[in-house]
Amino acid sequence: MANVNTAPSWHAPHAGFIRVLVGLFTVAALVVIAMTLAYPGPDPHTIVLVSAGISLVALNIVAFTLPWGRLPRRHTFWLALAQLVITILLAGTLYQTNNAIPLLALIPVLWIAFQLDWPHTIAIIVALGLGCIAFWLIVEPMPSRPRVIVAISVFYFVVASLAILTQANADALRRSRAIAEEAWRSQQDALASAESNAAVMRAIAHGVDAAVFFASQDRSSTFANQRAQELGRRMGVSAQDPTWAGHEVYGPDRVTPIPPEDQLLPRALQGEYATESLQWVGEPGAQHAVSVSSLPAVTEAGEQVGAVIVAHDITNLVEALHAAESFSATVAHELRTPLTSIVGYLDLLETDDLDETGREFLRRAQQGVTSLSAKLRELLEPFEVAGASPTFSFIDVVDLLRRRVNHWRESAGTRGIVIEGPDGSSRLQVPLDRELAERMVDAVLSNAVKFSASGGRIEVAVDTHENSARITVTDHGLGMTREETRHAFERFYRAPTAIRRALPGFGLGLATALSIAQAHGGTIRLESAAGAGTTAIVEISLTQVGVAARGSS
Template sequence: MSSTTAISGSSDARGERQIAAESALADPAGPARRRSIVLSQVGLTVILTVTVVLGLLIRDATGSPGVLLAGWILSLVVTSIAVVTPWSRILPQSPFALPLLNLLVIGLVRFGAGETLSGTGLLAALPAVWIAASHVRTATAVALTFGATSLLVSLPPILGGAPLLTGGLPGLVLLPVVLAGLTWFVSSLVRDNRGRQVALLASEGALRRSEKEARARERLLDTVLETVRVGLLAVDADGHDILMNARQRESHLAAAPEGNTDPSESDLLIFGPDGQTPLPPAERPVRRAIDGEDLESIQIWAGTPPMQRAISVSSTSLHDDDGAFAGTVVSFSDITELMLALQAKDRFLASVSHEFRTPLTSILGYLDVALELEAELPEQARHYLRVARRNALRLERLVEDFLAINAGTFEVNPVRTDVGLILAEAAESALVRATRAGLRLVNRAPASLPAVVDPDRLGQVVDNLLSNAMKYNRPGGCITLDAALDGTTLRIEVEDTGIGIAPEEVQHVFDRFFRSASVRSTGVTGVGLGLLITRSIVGEHNGSISVTSELGEGTCFTILLPQG
């Protein structure tokens, strides 16, 4: 007994953890459970009925027909209880009362049948299995089986008849121990099976929830993809399309040759930034992205006029858990309106630049005529005329630079030049305007500083930087011009104590038409081309220009030009 209880204890802990989960589950199989209980009871009653009939037919002196019939009647009562009880409305543990009553029935039938049907006691195995399969703890099932079977074995001696099993005391103990062991074994199997069923139900519930969440995420993703105004394409490592939103499908068809409703990538009409040069399939953005290249704002033109569209293409590679290339996501932004606006701006700038040439030519002509008469003019007037002519020539060069920006070319002719003189002339030209603005202009550059540069272009660069320093300064501020030859590099600095540039805008100061928010708020006029021209000229000298600035404190531009 103690060993059986100890063995059953190992499964109790596991069974106890399952009781709460099992009890918490609804009983969706209530009708099936009732049917199982009724069929089990009816089957046992049929067996007992056959046993009773046999006992009555071949009974011996040790039998008791009255007890035999009483056991059979009790079995009918138990069967009636099984049939009328609403098992789906009561706890799952309740049916274990039926096998206990059946054990009593088997005891009565065995006692009534006598020694003729001594094997009737083995029928106790059926209620024992039933108890083991009930929703009770293993230890409880073993204890109930052992106790009820012990009572069954002891009933004949108690009632004064022959013992149920021969063999004395060992015979009285053997059946309860065997059936208790059978109960423990079956209960353990049932517990494990129920545990797996509970886990399976939980897994199925989690799977259903996961599927529901996945469908919700898929609907959300589809909605987002179809809502965004950017074309999106996802391809796998082999270049096969995984996903394409409606916006990209429209762009894809817009680039298709006429009459081709399902073009491949190589069939699409894709052109370079000029909108005219066809791009070979290997150089197209999607092909480059499939090859593992991450793209950033690559401009192309898709289709042919008048429906041709400008597209900005970017891509990001996908990688699996091992870091291997698994595909790429490509985005397509329609920038046609922006490109058309920029083209209109360029055309306007070119038109205005051409219009400037006529009055500038007239101004320069009259200044040249006036300077031919310089002998008849006071020295101060001649000085003013020379300054005016020099700035008119620079204005003419600026107009030419506007045209050069549109053409994408700048002409630079470096020669041996006195940079100190160029900087002095630039400072002299800016001094009058600086004084009127209440600014102090300091030229710290050496009076003579030989270097190889384009004198006109360098003068234009310094004029641009000094002009900006005056525009974006404040009354009482200071502008410092400095230069030096550091080994094989000519360094020129223009520093001011003006309004400064915000950190997030510093990297954009050399962009075409860029004007910072702080500048726009001041009302200072400008088109945002001066620094672009300045950087282009410095670049043609194989040099570099950098800027450091602190908002509200001032700005410093540094030019480095290689010498040698």
């Protein structure tokens, strides 16, 4: 991780800058001393000059050794002030031989203006003004010549103006520097937050019991947790393949390969997304069932930056369901033969020689066999439907619904449930397999009756919607939660409410109805809320079914 605690060294040149100025003044002082000793004058200025030069050298030597990098900047004001005083003293005593020495006053004045704030700048400008007066007194005792006064005044206003401009520019620079520092700190905070979030997300991705894969839109950035890498190897995905498709990916039948263009990962990278797609991956004999879903990775601004693929290994679950289905089918088939024999022998026992008690026993036995036969049919029906090939013909779906409603009215009436069918005056010809369509309607009506309260009401209606025939079955019973609705079409799923109330059934009715609807080119969905009843909506595509019907005629 980047070091986010190290600030940029905006002030690092401070100590070095001071030492450069100190060195410059030391050299100037040594030059002045040398000039004084080489050209001694008749007046006492020689002693003053040598003393001032030696003082400046000593001051600068002491200043050179100070740890300016650790001292507050305001302390440099006193060094600059001392240099300014000695500079004016030197300039005044050497004015006759070298009148350029006053220019040295620019260095401490501009230095303070650049380094410190307005109060210190004003103080150094005032000190410069006092120095100019002192310079005038040294150079031209009363009466003064006008040219000297003008020269000193011009010099003062030029230096003072430069100090003010330097201070203003320094303020602007400091503000810019403060903005830059704040931006740098914000950038470092954002970087730290992003790296922290990335670390958390990596830990979560590696910790979940699922394969997680991310790819950016241009595929320049990818992430795959350990399970995703293992899944990619099992699928036969090659990093050199630009489509990132696997050559060991099969459909639900475990035999039919899924073409690269239909595989979920390439489709997701093209912007197509799907949920809960069952695929078998791996070489035959060592295949794993995975439930794969994909979704777009979108920023808060709504910009899509890539795709996320999530896959769960559901091999154990699928094999358990297959085992349960196989067991159910086997048990149903094995019981059907002896049950048929029992029914036959019971029919033989039904003679006029039986007394009233014997007839009652026989009736109860026949009721038990009838109930058992119905349960066996319910167990076998999903497997029979799955292997059936629909035979389409145009059927009046209104008449079909009225017949099935009449059939269920008798059993529903024992609990005071009223079933209202569609209006018999209307007609709607729909291409259907009559036997399968009756099974589908029976499954939906059975579910409605089972979950209706005693004295309840069920409405059955049919109409057309766009290119579909739409059948609705509405009850006002227990209703279903969102979670129950999501699992309602799974085989052997029983809602917790049904289990608590000990309602009969194997959890196969709606799964069978959905399978039949799909065989007709349609689907079924549920609209429900707990305690508010349920509406089952069956939609059969007239266009697709019509084509199938004409093809079979």
